[in-house]
Amino acid sequence: MTIIIYINDYDRDQNNSGHRQKEKLVNTTNTRIALVTGASSGIGEATAERLAKAGYKVYGTSRRGAQAGRRPFEMLALDVTSDESVEAAVSEVMRHDGRIDLLVNNAGFGVAPAGAEESSMDQARSIFETNFFGLIRMTRAVVPHMRRQGNGRIINIGSVLGFLPMPYGALYAATKHAVGGYSESLDHELRTRGIRVSVIEPAYTKTPFDANFMEPDAKLDEYREARAGVTKRVNEVMTTAESPGVVAETVLKAASAAHPKARYAAGKLANRLRLLRRFAPAGLVDAGIRKDLRLDAVAASQPPRTARAF
Numbered sequence: 353m354t355i356i357i358y359i360n361d362y363d364r365d366q367n368n369s370g371h372r373q374k375e376k377l378v379n380t381t382n383t384r385i386a387l388v389t390g391a392s393s394g395i396g397e398a399t400a401e402r403l404a405k406a407g408y409k410v411y412g413t414s415r416r417g418a419q420a421g422r423r424p425f426e427m428l429a430l431d432v433t434s435d436e437s438v439e440a441a442v443s444e445v446m447r448h449d450g451r452i453d454l455l456v457n458n459a460g461f462g463v464a465p466a467g468a469e470e471s472s473m474d475q476a477r478s479i480f481e482t483n484f485f486g487l488i489r490m491t492r493a494v495v496p497h498m499r500r501q502g503n504g505r506i507i508n509i510g511s512v513l514g515f516l517p518m519p520y521g522a523l524y525a526a527t528k529h530a531v532g533g534y535s536e537s538l539d540h541e542l543r544t545r546g547i548r549v550s551v552i553e554p555a556y557t558k559t560p561f562d563a564n565f566m567e568p569d570a571k572l573d574e575y576r577e578a579r580a581g582v583t584k585r586v587n588e589v590m591t592t593a594e595s596p597g598v599v600a601e602t603v604l605k606a607a608s609a610a611h612p613k614a615r616y617a618a619g620k621l622a623n624r625l626r627l628l629r630r631f632a633p634a635g636l637v638d639a640g641i642r643k644d645l646r647l648d649a650v651a652a653s654q655p656p657r658t659a660r661a662f
């Protein structure tokens with residue numbers, strides 16, 4: 353149920369608007385309100401559906417706004433790279449429900465397998481703008497409301513590439529490592545204010561993620577064979593990838609935990625990789641990555657370079 357009340361000073365510390373009276377629509381039931389970015393497909397869509405089924409009132413988002421088709425959650429227009437768009441979407445939820453209990457920062461994309469130097473600086477900035485700064489932008493817009501409420505949960509969709517390297521996926525892996533560092537630090541800051549932050553770390557998940565890859569914009573012939581090899585391997589693994597429902601279930605588990613963990617691996621492969629990273633010798637993990645992506649086979653097939661002695 354939603355009723356209209358009039359309050360003083362709402363948002364005063366946000367915009368210094370003083371003692372004006374503002375109209376605010378407030379949710380007076382115990383329904384928890386969730387905001388899930390990037391809910392038009394894949395992990396975000398599965399998460400929004402799972403949360404709705406668990407009893408949350410869910411707002412999903414897409415840059416395309418509300419789309420045709422029946423969903424068990426509402427859709428808002430949102431581009432996480434735009435301050436105005438983020439402010440508008442968060443204000444819309446606050447106007448309707450007066451609170452946000454759960455923020456799931458999921459919106460993100462990857463660059464197709466390529467050498468790190470095959471993406472321009474603009475492209476490097478662009479992937480950080482969505483995968484990392486977008487998440488910060490959302491967090492900065494929502495945390496003030498959670499602080500006022502005295503509680504809230506933030507769940508960030510990271511990746512196993514937030515604790516493992518990804519040769520020929522360096523920029524993407526860098527964004528996910530950044531997500532991990534930011535999330536764990538933020539969790540320490542906000543814990544005494546009733547807000548907890550967790551990262552969910554899936555491995556390969558069957559979604560349109562690879563169909564939405566951004567093509568590298570500064571390709572070099574040098575990397576053609578390596579690019580093809582890693583692309584082939586990614587395609588192979590994607591065919592046996594787990595469903596986004598597995599990640600959605602992990603999000604719900606983290607959101608419902610009385611004492612949430614900082615990081616949750618999502619799915620069988622992610623759990624195996626987490627254990628390997630934690631307990632296997634670093635040299636073994638290093639060799640495993642090279643073997644899995646056949647990196648040395650590519651190097652061996654290339655013509656020898658003339659070595660120069662200095």
Ligand SMILES: NC(=O)c1ccc[n+]([C@@H]2O[C@H](COP(=O)([O-])OP(=O)(O)OC[C@H]3O[C@@H](n4cnc5c(N)ncnc54)[C@H](OP(=O)(O)O)[C@@H]3O)[C@@H](O)[C@H]2O)c1
Nearest residue numbers: 390391392393394395414415431432459460556557559561
């Ligand atoms: N699939 C995997 O193997 C995998 C593994 C580990 C982690 N992840 C992570 O899971 C998250 C979701 O990916 P997915 O696999 O579900 O891929 P996806 O199906 O391509 O979904 C990506 C979502 O992000 C949204 N999005 C992209 N750029 C945006 C922007 N600037 N502003 C707002 N929304 C934006 C898209 O919405 P619109 O295009 O409608 O705006 C879409 O809903 C990403 O953070 C990804 O890094 C995926």
